Amino acid sequence: MTALSEELARISEQGVSAVLATIVEAVGNDRVEAGAKCLVVDGKVKANTVGDARVLQAIVRDSEAILSGEKSKLVALDLANDGKLQIFFEVMLEPPKLIVVGAGHIAVPLVQIAKILDFYVTVIDDRLLYANRERFPAADEVLVGDMAQMLKEMTLTPSCYIVLITRGHKYDEPCLREILHSKAKYIGMIGSRRRIKACFQRFRDQEKIAEEVIERVYAPIGLDIATETPPEIALSILAEVIKVRRGGKAASLSGH
Amino acid sequence: MSGQGECFDPPLEAKKQDSVYHQVKEFLDKGETVxxxxxxxxxxSTPREVGAKMVVTAWGEILGTIGGGCGEADVKREAIEVIRTHKPRMVRVDLLDDISSDSPAVCGGIMNIFVDPWWKERDTEATGEK
Structure with a gap:
């Protein structure tokens, strides 16, 4: 039997996303006491000392929204005749992951800046000449293979941010198709407005992909800071990633 | 002499193995209540953000920080009581009073801090029944 502290230590070590709910105040309810806890991982209760089924249910329900908000917070739970509770939801987050699809000239400064920003960075490309350690010494992973296939096989969580910057739409499109319905928090795709418009139109007409799914894509990619050089484009892409992660309001080129 | 000679390096980021819960587990394994x-x-305005934690031992030893200064000393006193009674409590730290002191915690804000006892039996109770 593992203890709660052991479970929590393991979660912080492995970088798993989880929510630990602690009752910090209970007024007018004798079935729940301050200090009772519930650990929720992947929508499932992993550990629990909250005796009241109704409260437990409310905790599990709220956990998902709080996890996607990425911030620990205190929540008041009004149980009408059963009193009032104050519950602290502690969010434990998987580190953010940046998946760079396409190892061309923008990818190089992109990976460097992303490492400064503490992302776990994976670079993928189908060309060994580009996707290699010498070119990306700071990357956490450099993978060579069919890009769309590799994306298909990855577990994409809400901690994933995906940047599509391959050498052409011929490659971006099949990659985009694999990730459009994923849980990734951010999908950005490089390209001119004209080509992006044509790509989205094909998705609508031929594949009947819903408008709200298409609207998830940040394309053209990046914040509107009038970039000219590859490092500047890399910076505008990562600034957009940070905007999505933290909930900022700066203007994206895509109109988001 | 370098102009930056007086700058101190910030403390190194805690290693993953040094998370609060690793520390808690270590104390609990020794049979201590923290x-x-x-x-x-x-x-x-407060010195640290919601979610910041510190561990206090029965002897008043502190690991981690919730912002230092007078507030932390108050919390330490309360924590020792919490360990003794095995009952959690909420502590309100008012940093408004600190304005004339030299404390680094002169921020002007208010923090509500939940002080929670952890001991072996309580720790295994949570995972015992699913």
């Missing part, structure tokens, strides 16, 4: 103090809500 208190975990967590900032659960703040108002105004």
């Amino acid at each position: 208190a975990v103090a967590t900032i659960v809500s703040t108002k105004g």
Whole structure:
């Protein structure tokens, strides 16, 4: 039997996303006491000392929204005749992951800046000449293979941010198709407005992909800071990633 | 002499193995009771954010920080009581009073801190029944 502290230590070590709910105040309810806890991982209760089924249910329900908000917070739970509770939801987050699809000239400064920003960075490309350690010494992973296939096989969580910057739409499109319905928090795709418009139109007409799914894509990619050089484009892409992660309001080129 | 000679390096980022819960587990494995103090809500300007934690031992030893200064000393006193009684409590730290002191915690805000006892039996109770 593992203890709660052991479970929590393991979660912080492995970088798993989880929510630990602690009752910090209970007024007018004798079935729940301050200090009772519930650990929720992947929508499932992993550990629990909250005796009241109704409260437990409310905790599990709220956990998902709080996890996607990425911030620990205190929540008041009004149980009408059963009193009032104050519950602290502690969010434990998987580190953010940046998946760079396409190892061309923008990818190089992109990976460097992303490492400064503490992302776990994976670079993928189908060309060994580009996707290699010498070119990306700071990357956490450099993978060579069919890009769309590799994306298909990855577990994409809400901690994933995906940047599509391959050498052409011929490659971006099949990659985009694999990730459009994923849980990734951010999908950005490089390209001119004209080509992006044509790509989205094909998705609508031929594949009947819903408008709200298409609207998830940040394309053209990046914040509107009038970039000219590859490092500047890399910076505008990562600034957009940070905007999505933290909930900022700066203007994206895509109109988001 | 370098112009930056007086700058201190910030403390190195805690290693993953040094998370609060690793520390808690270590104390519990030795049979000790500790208190975990967590900032659960703040108002105004405070030295640390919601979710910041520190561990207090029965002897008043502190690991981690919730912002230092007088507030932390108050919390430490409460924590020792919490360890003794095995009952958690909420502590309100008012940083408004500090304005004339030299404390680094002169921020002007208010923090609500939940101080929670952890001991072996309580720790295994949570995972015993699913």
